[in-house]
Amino acid sequence: MAEGRSFIKWAGGKTRYAAQLVAMAPPFTGCYWEPFMGSAAVFFELRPAKAVLSDANPELVACFRAVAADPEAVMAHLDALPNTPAQFAAVRAQDPASLGAAARAARVIYLNKTAFRGLWRVNRRGGFNVPYGAYDRPYYNRDTLLAAAKALAGVDIRVCDFADPLREAAVGDWVFLDPPYLPEGGFADFKRYTPGQFHDADHERLAAAMRDASSRGVLLTMTNSDTDATRRIYHDFRATRMATRRDINLRAAARTSSDLVLTNY
Template sequence: MAEGRSFIKWAGGKTRYAAQLVAAAPAYTGRYWEPFMGSAAVFFELRPAKAVLSDANPELVACFQAVAADPEAVMARLDAMPNTPEEFALVRRQDPGALDDIGRAARVIYLNKTAFRGLWRVNRRGGFNVPYGAYDRPYYRRETLLEASNALACADVRLCDFADALREAAAGDWVFLDPPYLPEGGFADFKRYTAGQFRDADHERLAAQMREASDRGVLLTMTNSDTDATRSIYAGFTMTRMATRRDINLRAAARASSDLVVTNY
């Protein structure tokens, strides 16, 4: 089996901890679900036989669908996009709805690799508003993108709310949840991946859906910030701490931290 790796970097993504999370996975017998897809790092590490990946970010979902369907076309489109401030400004202003599927995917990967710190942040109108990062690095590695496309052949990639995924998950399935974290303050308070924001009420809604799924025999793992609010909202689940590092934080001393890993097993 080839080494699992995502083709994009996503703020809050679990690339660095994917192997650790997979090693602690429950002995599930059904499908694997990842309702907050992001970079899908845990999916690529796990390489399940059957999976449902979903997200509320339509551009991210369109990108994964296009990479799954035609990675060669995505790479060819990226090859035609120079890494310059002028091109970045042009691509950032594009209306994704006016692009074809390959163009939408290339735009996501291009902005992910050239925007400051690889952030995906949008305003309330859905406009991408991260500045140019001036990074001298490739947009993709051919082997990684092709292997990602191969891995995605087993996956159903959907645009949907997390609640829809949790309602459909069945007994014996494993659902890994990596929602926008409850705020710790400062740079940790980051939730503008879509035009709508993920608020405390959404965490309450997520906790309720998790409890319903758990009652049906669905196996659940969630990562979140280690705060009193997290422990209160998700009370009743098993909670352990996982040492982490916050590279999005500009102050080196503030990068060391820990997450909560919340499970029902």
Template sequence: MQAIKPILRWAGSKQRLLPSLSARCPRVFNKYYEPFAGSAVLFFHLDPRRAMLADVNPDLINFYRVLKRDPDSLHELVSNISVGERAYLRIRKRFAEESDPKLRAGYFWYLNRNCFNGLYRTNRDGYFNVPLGKKLPPMPSIDHARACAKRLRKASLRASDYEKVIGEATDGDFIYVDPPYRRASSRDRGEYGPGAMEDADLHRLMSALQKASDRGALILFSYNADVSAHLPGWRHEIVNGRYLISADPQRRRPISEYTSYNYSLEARL
């Protein structure tokens, strides 16, 4: 397995936690499920034989679909757009109006590369409204785009709420569950756009996980709060310190990352 980095910048990306997470994955499983895909760090790292990647954000899933089919022309489209504030604002406006899936995917990728902190935030009307970022990373190479597309060809992609996706996993499947963090204050909300899970939804998620666990699915759950009371009999560990994303450096406070899993690492499948 050759590790590759994800192609998107994403709030809550698990890049820095990857060593801790991959050490806790089951070695053998049937189908891989990632119902809160985002930049899908663990998926791109594990390169599973069969997978389902899903997210409530339809533009994210559209981007992966177009990348999977035709990484070369998507890469060319984005590489040909100039950078800078004027171009950024023009593309942000076009993104709000465009209906062609390929162009939308290109604009989405461009905005993701150039926006502040790789956030996906929308206004009340559902339009992407993140400002231009600073210190932007370079455009991913064409080889990187092709490598991601190759891995995506083993995955089905779905724009969906998590519950239905988790409901499909069965005996021997592996689900990696990485929902939006629990928020300390209402100012932290809103980095994932319309339909994103709220704290109050945690009980619905816990119930979906417990049912999948009863069906024999192997589940790894990561979160910024202790859920051991909701998942009795699972293993629960604090894995690392991370920083909560915030525009205000004063508010980038360290948080703990918890993992819970329902299988034994010693006796993997």
């Protein structure tokens, strides 16, 4: 079934847990906000009447906007890209600013499906630097991508820092936050989705922005690692453990873990 699914997979994304997280949603009456949208798995599961999706990664935002505007054009570009090491190298080397909207979106989806473990990692100059994954799989499912475009119609999709949506959200709105996690060790500690990393100081800033939003009656849910640092930084919020699996970890034994779900309700 195509409904309720994202068209991409994102490291740390919540596709596997989207239904569980939506079941934990508060009874909100306003707008849904997702400031670290990634694959926007919770958005696609929830299908809210009004939503604002945002991310600091401009390529991800450009991709979502193009899929919403013209999914057929995005698919046409993807159909023209063979899954070969040479093509991967050529696409990876492209300057996205030189591409049209549909081609730019196709580049994101193509790299997402063909790069090693689907990682989106960039260097300090913003250049994509993940190696070829040699996966034999389709770039997209037509029904899923068309359903995603339909769900995204009329949605406000922005490039911005997380602080902006938290500042703008109003009483009765629900904000779901899935930031780069506080370090646990190993491959779980992946945070270079943009040229600037996400550090402990950013988590302190996020916690402060959440406290401010909470004081205005904004409903909040955040997922993060189950660590002492997480519990300390976000001590103002109720913490519930959720069993998870770290597919990005190369060691099978290290993949089983748990996340914290932090709320103000």
